[in-house]
Amino acid sequence: MDTRERILQAAAEMIAEDVAARLSVRAVAARAGVSTGSLRFHFPTQRALQDSLLSRIYGHLLPDDPIRDQELPARERLLNCLRQVLAPLGVDEDARTAWGRMYRAFIEPEPTEQLRTAYLSHEREAEQRIEHWLTVLAEEGALPPGDHSRNTRFLLTVLNGLALERALPTGESVLTAETETLDAAVDHVLKTAPASQDRPIRR
Known part of the structure; x- marks a missing residue:
């Protein structure tokens, strides 16, 4: 070795x-x-x-991680990765059940050091997954190299908010609003990419 x-x-x-x-x-x-x-x-x-x-x-x-599907533009791959995180939650009843488990596990109990450590471990795992996606895109030139912690925190916050929205009552299509939010979030993260990156050629 x-x-x-x-x-x-x-x-x-x-x-x-x-x-x-x-x-x-x-x-x-x-x-x-x-x-x-x-x-x-x-x-x-x-x-x-x-x-x-x-x-x-x-x-x-994760050998089949969507971020590695180079037949798609970087923007689409990052969107697919974010959708993959939200998909298992389902909507309405399924999402409420998932958030109920989260509430009972980490919010309702007294915030002991053991509980805090368990939650931070769970959160760090999510952060590492997003960091990995951004690192792959940076290696391809779709993002500038360097520290991706700020964008990682931003995308994780967006995912947490969208996951909660799936469990709340709403007067419009959850998935339509979610798609618009994910589009905006990914555009924000990739805004510093080279001008030609993933842009369609207009004639």
Whole structure:
């Protein structure tokens, strides 16, 4: 196993043991049995290490992830990924049942440290999934490289709001309004993409 693979395997083991683990350069290097300089050579920043690890994890766990369907434009793929998150919730009764479980698990009980840790672990898993999608698009040039945490938080907030709307009474089509919101959210995230990215050619 080469050095890069040893580093990624060590980081994956740390995450497997504790999903909230902080992948510091020193801790991962020690776990992999390499120097911090060697780790920096392969992963110049902590973010580069995290992005590579996320791509490895989700590439293995979700080989059919819509974000990898390069026959579609980046915008459509990101929309499909967001829709995939909302789909299992259903609407009306199904959505109310799902939110009831969430309420009883995390809102109704006293907010103990154990409860907070459990919820943050659940939230971090959702964040990592969105970060992975944005990282893939950045690698393709559809997004600028760098820290995607702001857009990740924005998209997660949009998803949480739409999931709640599915459970609430409404006077219009939930799915129509949801589609408009997802379109706006994805357009916002991709607004810094190169001008030619995913734009139809007008004649």
